[in-house]
Amino acid sequence: MLIPNMSDHAHALAAAFRQQGMPAEVLPEPDEETLMWGRRHTSGKECFPAIVTTGDMVKFVKRPDFDRDGYAFFMGGSGGPCRFGQYNTLQRMVLDDLGFEDVPIYAPHQGRHFFDDMGIVGRDFLRAAWRGMVAVDMIFKALLEARPHETEAGAAEAAYRASLDDLLDVVLQRGDLVRSMVRARRRFDKVPIDRSQPKPVIGLSGEFYVRANAFSNQHVIDKIEALGGEVWMAPVFEWFLYRNFRRDMRAALDGDLLFRVKNRIEDEVMTRDEHALARPFQGLLRNFHEPPTGDVLDMAEGYVHRSFEGEAVMTVGKAVDFIDKGLHGVVSVMPFTCMPGTISHAILKRARAEHGDFPFLNMVYDGNEQATDQTRLEAFMHQAVGFMKRRGPVHADRDELPAASH
Ligand code: SF4
Structure with a gap:
């Protein structure tokens, strides 16, 4: 499974896939070649992220060592009021035009059928992916608050990189992510900081x-x-909690009480996870809550x-x-x-x-x-x-x- 390289959160998603026994890797970071391919295969009227993610896909399938039987692309899917849900449709057309009709694009719909669409990897995956992404958000906050004030160049980045490696390993091994956040907190505590200016x-x-x-x-x-x-x-996790709110709103309009109850429970579990992973940073982060x-x-x-x-x-x-x-x-x-x-x-x-x-x-x-x-x-x-x-x-x-x- 090839994950778009939006940010380090993609590595948490890949680790969650691997935890479930599904081989997964993150696509290389977008670059000028990405734009060249993306622009070549779009009309210019698409959203810029559609051009970037399409370009990354084309760049990858154009590699001489690309194994068409060994890969599938992961892409978000959605309904709602904008074009995001059309990315995977566009990308399907592009891959088909290039002769890669047999390379799947896996795009679970984030609406009410999301849990059914995620059936290939199971609910363990969703929880692991969610917790991994929240953890990345927390250490990224710590990086952003420390780096401008560090007195030793590169110290905050080093703490971030070590914490990222640690948390990805923990997701993969089904370890204790809260303890990983405690270790991250200790690393950032050691970054020499001067806030006098x-x-x-x-x-x-x-x-x-x-x-x-x-x-x-x-x-x-x-x-x-x-x-x-x-x-x-x-x-980044803000979007996923908002997605729960939207699902609840839609289900309320449809009078689907059972779905609303399931969605509320899901939201409650996700919020508790978020708080548990944030808590080790209390007292360190100003942008904590x-x-x-x-x-x-x-x-x-x-x-x-x-x-x-x-x-x-x-x-x-x-x-x-x-x-x-x-x-x-x-x-x-x-x-x-x-x-x-x-x-x-x-x-x-x-x-x-x-x-x-x-x-x-x-x-x-x-x-x-x-x-x-x-x-x-x-x-x-x-x-x-x-x-x-x-x-x-x-x-x-x-x-x-x-x-x-x-
Ligand atoms: S929010 Fe919607 S319209 Fe805006 S770039 Fe993303 S997909 Fe396109």
Whole structure:
């Protein structure tokens, strides 16, 4: 099973597949060759992540050592209000056109038939994949909070890499992931930190793929850090909890009580897992506590109604959460032609007007480096520094998680 290389979360997914006895590997990171193949096999009107993930598939099947009998591609599947559910249809057509009709694309639908679609690997897989991805989010948060303040270059990255290797091994071996997070916490505790020079803290929100994929967002986190900032990013796991909310909403409309009960139990288990894996980082992370989906939707309420499904409502809600947490600016990223992204960027202009001089920056990515992007980021960071001086530094997240349940 070949997993798209969106971020290090893909390695957790691959480890969960392998834990179930299914050979899995993560595709190489996207690069210029990816774009070349992706653009060659798309019309230019598709979402940018569709172009990147299609290009990665074509790049892989074009390898001289590609074994057409030995591989299947994994791709997300979805209904809902945007084009994500069409990626695998497009990619099926592309592989067919290239003569790879026999290479499967495995795209479980994230709607109400998700659990049936995941039947080939079983429910153990879902729990292992979920826990692995949350764990990656937690150590990534620790990396983002430590790296801008480290006094020994590379120390935070080394702690992150060691923690990632450890947690992937634990997922594979069905070990105790909470203990792995405790070990990660100890590693980050040892990273030498100097916070005497306050840095503006920038929230990164926006479309799921471009937000998480450094190649697609042209390494926006590195650029903000190079300009003297610290980044807090909306976690990848946020999307999966939101998916539970959407499934419940759909089932409520259909009056499917049994599904709602099953979905609620699933959501409860996932939330407890999230809290158990976050808890070892309490006291270390300032960006420790993620608000529940319902709270994020409440925060978006003044701008977009929760019945408007998709990324827009979460992007807006998360931006408001960052403002409420006292951050010094928000960068919202979206792929070129993204439907929810276009909506959220328009709405965020209103939010900006309503929050006085709070610095907002909308960034749109299509794979081409724009000459003005760096200048816009520099101007934004200048505003963020000014805002920080007026508002003061971000304080630690004092929220307590519910009592440990396991
Ligand atoms: S969220 Fe945007 S980029 Fe992603 S599939 Fe939907 S429309 Fe495309």
